[in-house]
Amino acid sequence: MGVERTWILLLLPPALLILFIWRARSYYVFPSLDPVPESLASRLFFTVSRAGYFLLILLLILLAAGIQFSGGERLQYGYGADIIFLLDESRSMRDPFTALPATEEAKAQKETSKFHAAKSAIQRFMEMRTTGHDRYGLIAFGSSAVKILPLTMNHELFLSCLHAQDCVLASTFLYFPMASGLDELMRSRSRSRILALVSDGGGPLDDDKYGFSNIVKQHGIRFYWVSLGTDWLNELPRFLEQIGPLGNRMDVSNVPELEKGFEEIHRMERSLIIYRSSSPGVSSGPFVYLALLLMTVTWLSHSLFVYRRKASEP
Template sequence: MDIGSLHFQNPEAFWLLLLVPVLIASYIYRNRSRKSTIKFPALSIARKAAPSNRVRLRHIVPALRLLALCAFVVALARPQNSMEVEYTSTDGVDIMLALDVSGSMGTIDMLTREEMSKVKRMDAEKFYKSGEYWKYSRLGYAQDVISEFIQKRHADRIGLSAFGSRAFTQCPLTLDYGSLLEILKATDDLAKDSTIGSSTAIGDGLMNALARLQKSNAKSKVVVLLTDGKDNASIVSPDRAAEVAKSLGVKVYTIGVGLKQGNVLVPQASFFGGASWVEVPVPAEMSIDEDALKNIAGKTGGRFYRAQNKADLEKIYSEIDELEKTEIETIAYARYAEKFYPWLLVGAILILLELLLANTRFVRIP
């Protein structure tokens, strides 16, 4: 039985409240039928006498007893405060993010017109020295979109693998999204590191991610590989890595970032000192090996995507998020906290107050 936010474990105890009107009726009957005599020398004077406050308030004593009875009945009904607790069991997805951090990921070519105009007004030399230019680079946009992708997941383990001329694990599969996001933010430092190199080891990057998924027992295992170049430094070829992914039951989504054609912003030394921005056509050597990326995705049951701006990237990761949904089964339980103790205390206090008043202020003389 529930009344408001309270749940009563023994609601049948409320039947005892039927005794209350019976006790009230009995009290009224006894008071009306009670007869007493007293010798008084002048009856006319006694009739004029007004009842004192003590007489008027004499009914407080039995009222306290009835209130105490009501409090004890409520306590007997065992009021409880219910709190719903949800437990979830999930068929999770293990996701490894394989991110290209080679030097070319610092290229600025995915700007909107507004961003292009904003960047051109800045001093190129100061812009580069401050490191702010990474925010507008391919890697900067990838960091932003991947961060949003991670924050949309709730019950999946996610890890991060980075690759340039060589591949390495930045973060193993984890549910600690906060730490993962901090590690992701620091990947631009890798792209600035000359030891990473300007080459691209796509096959090794994929193999590194697969190594983290090899012992996974998740229902679905996924690699999302993002790059802006061609494989030119791998020990394991992309084709061989795709075969390994297929044998492990890992689905690979591949994403190529960067303009197919258009202009890239580059700094140019100014005659008056400092540097300004100039637009140059996208170099041919910066083209993406779409065939290799399509082959990887096709062999593993994934998909290949091409992103030429941030909006494309957002759409791609949103689609992958929808394709790789986690199945969550929610089971609700009710937990109850006992709330009858205050009612017992109130009843006890009322009984004590009744005894005190009955034997002091409202004591009756036979």
């Protein structure tokens, strides 16, 4: 809860003080209830009316001060995973798949670049995950790495960012995206944390220098290498040997194998996930209507008493 104009709250004490000592005799502007016979009903109505004045002034001043009721946080549970995709955007990803069988389907696939096929496979992978509790992040890399989107449950935003990517970078350096992806997953509280590398080649990783394998083993992060080509430096195979069962390599040479690789990830990665979600804030609109309703009831009540008193006069 917050207040936009705190200085208006300074008007609250004098307003309540004036209400407490007020004894007006006019019957046209909030008339006094003194002339009403001192019956139990009269005293009760007087108390309720005075409380109504108090609540009315309190509401009007708080609304004028711009009171805001913010939403809280709540823990939610479901099945899913936190998944960071490391997407290779080097120019070689524009090349089509090779070593395809001589079929009509293969001829159509030759016209599909590795990059486009990878983006389509990631989208179909998300469509298979029907629970809706996954969080996705995207890091694009080439000679450098760019965190396109941190972990988010907004799947439409992720897909928009994914399809907006293009092959515009040169070379393939792995330590930049690896460091960025591990840093994001180290802050995750999910039991299932996944780093999925989609690349058609390899590059400098320098695991001995940066200790990526130790971080993966320490935090239980699973690493999937969806290989669309060959790692000439042989650093990723050595990295997979270091992390043992936490690593998995999938060599793909065509679109069906690519989709089958993501289906395997989908089958293996489905565990309980705990995440926080923000409750929506409370609008001040209902309180405005409540104040107006209270003002109307107070005015009608006084009008009724004034009418009854005048009707009883000779």
